[in-house]
Amino acid sequence: MNASSRPLHARIHLGAIRHNYRIAKAFAPSSRALAVVKANAYGHGAIAVARALAAEADGFAVACLEEALELRDSGIRDRILLLEGVFAPDEIAQVDAAGLTMVVHCRAQLDWVLAARPERPLRCWIKVDSGMHRVGFAPEDFGAIHAELGACAHVGELGAITHFARADEPGHPFIQRQLADFDRALGGRAVMSSLSNSAAVLSLPSAHRDWTRPGIMLYGISPFAVPHPAAELRPAMTLESAIIAVRDLAPGEPLGYGGRFVCDRPTRVGVVAVGYADGYPRHAPDGTPLAVAGRPTRLIGRVSMDMITLDLTGMEDVGLGTPVQLWGDRISAAEVAQAAGTIAYELFTGIGRRVRLIHEGV
Template sequence: MSASDRPLRARVHLDAILHNYRFAKGFAPASRALAVVKANAYGHGSVAVARALASEADGFAVACLDEALELRDSGIQARILLLEGVFSPDEIVQVDRAGLTMVVHCREQLGWLLAARPERPLACWIKVDSGMHRVGFAPEAFAEIHAALSGCGHVGEVGAISHFARADELGHPYSERQIAAFDRALGGLPVMSSLANSAAVLSLSRAHRDWTRPGIMLYGISPFVDPHPSAGELRPAMTLESGIISVRTLQAGDPVGYGGRFVCDRPMRVGVAAIGYADGYPRHAPDGTPVLVDGRPTRLVGRVSMDMITLDLTGMDDVGLGAPVQLWGDRVPAAEVARLCGTIAYELFTGIGRRVPLVHEGA
């Protein structure tokens, strides 16, 4: 059997991503929006996603140079922001050639930038550590860094950027403290700025500023820990699906899978689907994790293997080999699968294995 015959694929709904981008723009109509397509568009395929958004997106955000150059090589001409900046002074040459915008978050990067000799003025955004305490300059250093860059003859645009640590927790006062720290850093300077991630787009209008950065919401996942009235408008952008490759009847007392974690408490029909942790399905998925077989809800039983999972087909006597299985999508929320597995949808999406074909549809 050839690799293409394995009944496993991730269908990516580009129309849903376009809808979600427009939805994000509607929440901040006075702002431009960078579609965040780092990490292969959160596992959805960065080139295909960027091309689907190219006619409408104000720009894109990626983590590193390789991700940006992949988009440029595919024909994307819009602004591309390097969220982590450059990792060596040599990368600035490629940033210059590709016309990229880079974040500057430490004094080493600042030194490289000031010493560069680009062919055209560079665009850079100063990262302010407003409270995430990961990367960035302290708020009180912003004026100094801004002056150094603004006074540099080969630097053109100078912006400001920061990132929320707890915007996914609705109403948490820490987000307001971060907004205040960011504003204090800018000190009234007329600087183009970006502050809002997906959660802030939907819940913190004071953070919208010049550029928003919708990320996980583009892919149909609510950014919030708790329910939000607008999150239901997001459309799931990925359907992970496989098929049944084996069906058998087991008796009460029969264990299923490695370690016998699940034991049949009655005669059961058990099916095997062609997907496992090597494909990105979470190894720690517990018994009872929801799946859909032939359009009907059922559950995972037994440990996830490298290449296979076992499913309860009791009462589905008509289900046989080839029956479709949805692991997550429009009827099995990825966020719910993630919650049961003690993780987040971000990890599920970005963990999709390379032997899972991405099939892009729509847009």
């Protein structure tokens, strides 16, 4: 299939991402900020996003070595943090060669670092498990781990990092518990620290410290259930397709797989070239919002692999080729995600390979 034969595409507004990064910096003006571009920059295209931010970003954060090397190979020379560290001891040589910063979150990784023979001092950030309970060292073990790495001749920069489990619930007592456990781990040591994800950047100044890690906010989505009143984030992705068929159904006629939607009136139906193979949520219910030529309408019928159906009743001027926005500036990805019982993170990172990314504002 020709890459441009289908009308489905995602417009990535790089100017919006720069704008959102500046908001993250403005909320934590005394901190440096690592732009989180893991998972292909949440589906927005990691290389294009990193290049768009390279002139002003303090650095980047990714999940794994492959993501970091992709950025290095594309010309990104800023700091890059491996949020999950390395997965095998032989990766440390590549960390060394590429000048990466790595998280150390378990005893095996610690032993690999100690046994390494890098050509330059390694930069290691110790992961503290302050309550997320996925990875990291217990707060009471931090002092010994810090001392062990600090005594290693080939370890240079040492930092401490943790991750909040409930920062998107401002005021929840568990947030303060995690903050207290992190500080207890440091025990008064002057250690470079990173705690804040997007939610903490926007709502928890006491956690800003040396480095913040804005992620979802870069892409224009609030990390909270409702948008932050003082953070005017701009959506960075507009997912668009077009009407490829129109038909009229009589009252009582079922539509789509399983006949989930049954017409309760004469209904004009539009068929759109997008489906769950492209990242549109399969479980989106009838009524999920969309926009046709800028006008709001609703999804009707079950989402299939390559197509969805929507309500065009009363839109007699709409026909083949009319543009449809799945999410973007008129229909928030957060609205679509909420309707489908998921989160915008999953929508963005689930964008399929058939969706062309068109980067604007390079």
